[in-house]
Amino acid sequence: MAKSDTPLLDELEKGKWPSFVKDMKQAAQKSPMAEDLLRQLELSYKDKIGHWKHGGIVGVKGYGAGVIGRYSDRPDLFPNVQAFHTMRVNHPTGWFYKTDALRNLCDVWDKHGSSLTNMHGATGDVILLGTKTEHLQSCFDDLSAAGFDLGGSGSALRTPSACVGPGRCEWACVDSLDVCYNLTMHYQDKMHRPMFPYKFKIKVSACANDCVASIARSDFSVIGTWKGDIQINQKEVLAYAVSAINIQTEVCDLCPTKCMEWNGKELKIYNEDCTRCMHCINLMSKALRPGKERGATILVGGKAPIVQGALLSWVIVPFMKLEPPYTELKDLIDRIQDWWDEHGKSRERLGELITRLGMRVFLRAVGLPAVPQMVKAPRTNPYVFFWPEEIQKEVK
Amino acid sequence: MPQIELAGKKYEVDEDGFLQELDKWNEEFAQAYAHTEDIEGTLTEEHWKLINYLRNYYQQFGIAPMIRKICKDLGIDMKKLYELFPTGPAKGACKLAGLSKPTGCV
Ligand code: HEM
Ligand code: HEM
Ligand code: SF4
Ligand code: SF4
Numbered sequence: 001m002a003k004s005d006t007p008l009l010d011e012l013e014k015g016k017w018p019s020f021v022k023d024m025k026q027a028a029q030k031s032p033m034a035e036d037l038l039r040q041l042e043l044s045y046k047d048k049i050g051h052w053k054h055g056g057i058v059g060v061k062g063y064g065a066g067v068i069g070r071y072s073d074r075p076d077l078f079p080n081v082q083a084f085h086t087m088r089v090n091h092p093t094g095w096f097y098k099t100d101a102l103r104n105l106c107d108v109w110d111k112h113g114s115s116l117t118n119m120h121g122a123t124g125d126v127i128l129l130g131t132k133t134e135h136l137q138s139c140f141d142d143l144s145a146a147g148f149d150l151g152g153s154g155s156a157l158r159t160p161s162a163c164v165g166p167g168r169c170e171w172a173c174v175d176s177l178d179v180c181y182n183l184t185m186h187y188q189d190k191m192h193r194p195m196f197p198y199k200f201k202i203k204v205s206a207c208a209n210d211c212v213a214s215i216a217r218s219d220f221s222v223i224g225t226w227k228g229d230i231q232i233n234q235k236e237v238l239a240y241a242v243s244a245i246n247i248q249t250e251v252c253d254l255c256p257t258k259c260m261e262w263n264g265k266e267l268k269i270y271n272e273d274c275t276r277c278m279h280c281i282n283l284m285s286k287a288l289r290p291g292k293e294r295g296a297t298i299l300v301g302g303k304a305p306i307v308q309g310a311l312l313s314w315v316i317v318p319f320m321k322l323e324p325p326y327t328e329l330k331d332l333i334d335r336i337q338d339w340w341d342e343h344g345k346s347r348e349r350l351g352e353l354i355t356r357l358g359m360r361v362f363l364r365a366v367g368l369p370a371v372p373q374m375v376k377a378p379r380t381n382p383y384v385f386f387w388p389e390e391i392q393k394e395v396k
Numbered sequence: 397m398p399q400i401e402l403a404g405k406k407y408e409v410d411e412d413g414f415l416q417e418l419d420k421w422n423e424e425f426a427q428a429y430a431h432t433e434d435i436e437g438t439l440t441e442e443h444w445k446l447i448n449y450l451r452n453y454y455q456q457f458g459i460a461p462m463i464r465k466i467c468k469d470l471g472i473d474m475k476k477l478y479e480l481f482p483t484g485p486a487k488g489a490c491k492l493a494g495l496s497k498p499t500g501c502v
Contacts (some may be wrong), residue, residue, distance in 0.1 A: 021403050053411075055497075056411065057412050057414070057486055057487045057498065058412060058487070059484060059487050061434050061483060061485055062478060062482055063484070064478075064483075064484030064485070064486060064487070069412060071411050082411075083411070154486075189474065193474050193477075193478060193484065194463065194484075194486070195463040195464060195467075195474055196463075197462060287447055321440075341464050342464070346459075346462055382482055
């Protein structure tokens with residue numbers, strides 16, 4: 001393709017960052033779909049408007065989810081992207097592949113689609129960008145033969161996703177990979193056959209380092225944590241002090257709850273005030289380790305801006321032991337989804353429903369006790385609504 | 397707009413095959429269209445029950461009902477829904493019932 005076709009997009013290739021334009025041009029050399037995609041995007045930049053139509057409903061047999069329909073609003077100019085559907089493919093937990101699996105995946109996509117991929121999307125899934133309606137079923141069949149399945153989309157349980165956890169990381173407080181895989185297999189029906197008012201996302205972080213990934217991006221966040229004291233090796237603390245870091249300024253002063261003391265010889269942690277944020281452990285991984293009793297904090301309600309504004313998940317279970325087959329966790333998810341499905345309006349996320357009906361209604365419905373850790377904004381609004389009968393009890 | 401011909405009549409549909417002129421819907425349309433949604437042979441009483449339910453709801457409220465409501469009102473579960481309409485309630489059932497396409501980006 002001549003360079004002059006896309007002068008606006010060419011700007012995005014300048015500078016030292018990787019550029020999706022470069023990738024798309026490469027794909028355009030063998031894929032007419034990718035070529036029309038480039039040209040349509042150039043027109044969008046010129047017209048300052050997206051040239052895709054609003055939504056589309058396509059799918060494969062037996063599934064109501066996994067394919068997102070897209071059509072160009074200028075098929076006269078860009079016939080090869082008249083239909084340009086996205087397939088969401090369930091990623092292997094932790095994103096571990098053998099290279100032959102990746103080659104297989106790309107071969108399938110070269111055969112059926114634009115050859116453009118997004119590894120991996122914000123949802124965690126493998127995003128295969130751009131195929132035609134008549135290729136959907138055969139592409140799905142080829143994906144299945146290669147051992148892959150579609151993920152969630154639309155008003156379904158979205159593909160659960162997790163940090164790499166114990167696969168590579170010594171800080172993992174829970175087996176995020178196993179939790180994620182177990183939930184994925186357990187909830188196949190809810191993923192493939194949308195039945196909810198809107199999307200529902202589950203993300204598992206095995207420690208607080210990845211907390212934003214789960215609290216900002218999922219309705220149901222699982223974050224690994226511990227009970228009891230951080231394990232300290234004072235000899236190693238000293239070694240850090242001598243050779244590597246300024247413990248006062250870099251560790252103690254940056255502890256969010258200021259619960260650490262350093263006298264030049266010994267580090268003291270007031271564990272009752274520690275919020276288990278991981279900061280000190282990150283800086284001195286040889287000297288400090290998470291406490292011995294491991295489990296997870298469960299939070300709910302996170303979502304991105306659409307409809308009513310962004311929410312971050314907040315705590316509903318301060319500590320839950322997570323051991324296979326994760327019955328307690330699944331029971332809680334089921335109770336929550338059931339309540340949301342029963343009361344939620346169309347396109348209302350869990351966090352919005354709790355905001356609308358109130359936390360006390362939610363807690364009673366899912367059978368959780370109110371505990372101080374649930375107070376969402378303790379510094380600005382520590383108030384809790386009690387049920388009238390609870391107030392009665394106190395009066396007597 | 398693409399056109400399709402079913403049982404001798406022409407219909408305007410959108411690119412996903414959803415009927416554009418809602419008042420043109422009739423039972424022959426649904427029956428003749430069924431095979432494109434992986435339903436073999438004649439539509440059964442159970443199919444019609446769902447199709448008529450969707451049409452009534454749509455006429456009353458102007459939108460398609462939520463899945464949970466369908467299941468509750470008709471006393472069927474998700475498994476049964478997909479047995480009847482293998483391409484799902486949103487795509488298969490709404491299309492045969494002649495409802496306008498459920499909108500939304502994702
Ligand atoms: C007005 C139009 C659009 C809106 C409001 C919109 C909105 C969104 C939203 C809210 C998501 C996140 C969904 C989720 O994670 O559950 C999303 C994801 C996505 N959208 Fe769109 N979208 C639009 C148009 C498009 C178009 C035209 C395309 C492609 C041709 C597209 C491709 C995608 C893909 C591939 C994802 C998944 C990305 C990932 O999981 O990382 N979208 N979109
Ligand atoms: C630098 C800017 C931005 C970044 C990096 C970003 C990133 C993301 C990511 C990663 C997601 C997916 C979250 C998930 O996994 O659920 C998302 C979702 C979304 N974003 Fe953004 N975003 C940005 C700006 C915006 C803006 C400006 C808007 C709207 C005005 C927006 C609207 C949305 C919506 C509606 C969703 C889907 C939310 C949901 O339904 O959960 N984003 N964004
Ligand atoms: S979130 Fe924690 S456990 Fe998971 S990979 Fe990151 S540091 Fe390791
Ligand atoms: S984990 Fe965080 S809050 Fe706890 S002692 Fe370390 S820095 Fe402070």
